[in-house]
Amino acid sequence: MSETQNNVPEVDENKIIAERRAKLNALREIGHSYPNTFRRENTSAELHGKYDGMSKEELAEAEPVRVKVAGRMMLRRIMGKASFATLQDYEGRIQIYVTRDELPEGFYNEQFKKWDLGDIVGAEGTLFKTNTGELSIHVDHIELITKSIRPLPDKFHGLQDQEVKYRQRYVDLIVNEESRETFIMRSKIVQHVRNFLIEKGFMEVETPMMHVIPGGATARPFNTHHNALDMPLYLRIAPELYLKRLVVGGFEKVFEINRSFRNEGLSTRHNPEFTMVEFYSAYTDYHQLMDYTEELLKELAELTVGSTTVPYQGQEFDFGKPFARLTMKDAILQYNPDVTAEQLDDLEAAREVAKSLHIKIEDSYGLGKVLTEIFEETVEEKLMDPTFITEYPAEVSPLARRNDKNPFITDRFELFIGGRELANGFNELNDAEDQAERFRAQVEAKEAGDDEAMHYDEDYITALEHGMPPTAGEGIGIDRLVMLFTDKPSIRDVLLFPHMRPAS
RNA sequence: GGGUCGUUAGCUCAGCCGGUAGAGCAGUUGGCUUUUAACCAAUUGGUCGAGCGUUCGAAUCGCUCACGACCCA
Numbered sequence: 001m002s003e004t005q006n007n008v009p010e011v012d013e014n015k016i017i018a019e020r021r022a023k024l025n026a027l028r029e030i031g032h033s034y035p036n037t038f039r040r041e042n043t044s045a046e047l048h049g050k051y052d053g054m055s056k057e058e059l060a061e062a063e064p065v066r067v068k069v070a071g072r073m074m075l076r077r078i079m080g081k082a083s084f085a086t087l088q089d090y091e092g093r094i095q096i097y098v099t100r101d102e103l104p105e106g107f108y109n110e111q112f113k114k115w116d117l118g119d120i121v122g123a124e125g126t127l128f129k130t131n132t133g134e135l136s137i138h139v140d141h142i143e144l145i146t147k148s149i150r151p152l153p154d155k156f157h158g159l160q161d162q163e164v165k166y167r168q169r170y171v172d173l174i175v176n177e178e179s180r181e182t183f184i185m186r187s188k189i190v191q192h193v194r195n196f197l198i199e200k201g202f203m204e205v206e207t208p209m210m211h212v213i214p215g216g217a218t219a220r221p222f223n224t225h226h227n228a229l230d231m232p233l234y235l236r237i238a239p240e241l242y243l244k245r246l247v248v249g250g251f252e253k254v255f256e257i258n259r260s261f262r263n264e265g266l267s268t269r270h271n272p273e274f275t276m277v278e279f280y281s282a283y284t285d286y287h288q289l290m291d292y293t294e295e296l297l298k299e300l301a302e303l304t305v306g307s308t309t310v311p312y313q314g315q316e317f318d319f320g321k322p323f324a325r326l327t328m329k330d331a332i333l334q335y336n337p338d339v340t341a342e343q344l345d346d347l348e349a350a351r352e353v354a355k356s357l358h359i360k361i362e363d364s365y366g367l368g369k370v371l372t373e374i375f376e377e378t379v380e381e382k383l384m385d386p387t388f389i390t391e392y393p394a395e396v397s398p399l400a401r402r403n404d405k406n407p408f409i410t411d412r413f414e415l416f417i418g419g420r421e422l423a424n425g426f427n428e429l430n431d432a433e434d435q436a437e438r439f440r441a442q443v444e445a446k447e448a449g450d451d452e453a454m455h456y457d458e459d460y461i462t463a464l465e466h467g468m469p470p471t472a473g474e475g476i477g478i479d480r481l482v483m484l485f486t487d488k489p490s491i492r493d494v495l496l497f498p499h500m501r502p503a504s
Numbered sequence: 505g506g507g508u509c510g511u512u513a514g515c516u517c518a519g520c521c522g523g524u525a526g527a528g529c530a531g532u533u534g535g536c537u538u539u540u541a542a543c544c545a546a547u548u549g550g551u552c553g554a555g556c557g558u559u560c561g562a563a564u565c566g567c568u569c570a571c572g573a574c575c576c577a
Contacts, residue, residue, distance in 0.1 A: 162572065
């Protein structure tokens with residue numbers, strides 16, 4: 001049974017909409033049919049770029065410059081027989097000057113003056129500058145291209161209602177410049193990450209988003225069902241295991257930028273679907289990945305902020321100096337001066353430390369998990385400037401390779417900025433027997449009640465048994481990256497269509 | 505899951521000591537050929553998020569619910 005709503009909604013009608021519909025009906029009677037015949041030849045930004053530098057006199061004395069633009073009418077000032085209006089296209093705004101006597105008989109009063117803010121129009125004419133020096137188009141042909149039935153939000157205050165911004169992003173994008181800029185920046189950031197990896201010799205791939213066994217992370221998946229095959233499927237929680245299968249297959253440097261899905265709560269940092277870049281490189285190690293990450297983030301700071309000092313919500317993060325690198329244990333000691341190194345080497349002592357810090361510890365936790373809990377509770381949120389934390393315990397790193405000298409820890413790091421985890425990378429576990437053992441431990445945890453623990457992925461073990469070269473891999477959260485570089489407090493501000501509860 | 509705050513005209517917001525709803529913008533009508541949040545004059549527009557209660561009377565007080573924002577777990 002489908003619960004999808006197929007109800008046709010009742011017509012949402014208020015006086016303004018009714019009046020606009022009446023105008024549209026009048027237009028239909030004289031043949032308007034949402035025409036797709038107007039071809040613009042110029043954009044607002046192009047014209048400002050070329051002609052803003054010319055003075056009023058230079059423009060007036062030069063050969064007349066004919067231009068043809070289209071856009072949404074955002075402002076209009078009618079002054080009797082002449083009007084100014086502001087058209088907005090995807091790059092910006094341009095002012096047009098419309099006079100009664102240069103349009104066909106009756107057009108100015110019977111058509112143009114009846115158009116509404118929000119309508120999309122095309123205009124042709126010659127460039128000039130107004131007395132106050134604004135580049136404008138003296139129009140001799142103008143036409144209504146698309147009638148808008150719905151009124152726009154306040155022309156000065158824009159759209160303020162946070163909920164409507166998220167639910168009706170198209171309206172937000174029409175009226176709020178800042179919102180447009182955020183998503184343009186997001187696109188540039190993703191583009192830069194992609195180019196960065198391609199220049200480093202990585203190959204972009206696409207792996208399944210519907211998994212038979214959800215793997216590659218510890219998280220609850222979304223469940224779905226394949227009707228023809230009559231089998232359960234899961235939306236992926238990470239692409240990791242498929243990307244590493246490709247490394248087994250001989251694609252030694254691969255990456256994927258796309259969505260993963262986790263069936264967990266919503267917050268200012270969590271959306272059920274989110275975007276990660278994951279990349280894997282054979283014959284290298286996690287130190288190389290930290291170097292790549294540092295290089296990439298410094299470039300992104302330059303690209304987005306134009307500086308190595310990144311402002312975020314009233315704070316500033318320093319991307320100029322080399323990123324700090326310290327081990328999880330050293331980090332705990334540094335931020336908990338009362339704790340000694342010896343206490344962190346012994347399970348019972350570490351439990352006591354956690355208890356004194358009011359951290360909940362389950363009986364099943366080993367020393368590695370206890371240390372990680374202490375780290376997450378007392379250190380994470382204090383790591384402001386970019387900081388790599390290394391030497392994550394094997395217990396909390398089921399896919400990472402153990403350190404050669406100390407099998408308690410893995411060759412793994414996470415990157416923190418502004419108290420938030422931005423990236424996670426490690427030397428990949430390519431010992432199939434060790435991996436099988438780790439999967440078994442995860443299954444035990446799952447059977448003991450940890451519903452975030454991993455499944456045993458037999459085919460992945462088979463892939464590793466064919467031999468995966470030594471490989472390092474990393475995931476970077478794109479949404480959090482964009483939040484950081486666009487100074488946005490909520491993940492919803494950097495998602496075009498964030499998940500919302502259905503409006504009542 | 506818990507707490508705080510919010511939801512009033514298409515938009516941005518007042519009103520909240522309970523007495524039956526206001527402004528600006530947008531819209532409509534009129535005026536205005538270099539304005540720029542244009543301006544001037546007149547004017548239309550509201551199940552005050554939903555429901556229940558208290559009261560002679562509720563946008564306003566109380567309770568429940570919905571959605572959102574922030575904080576905490």
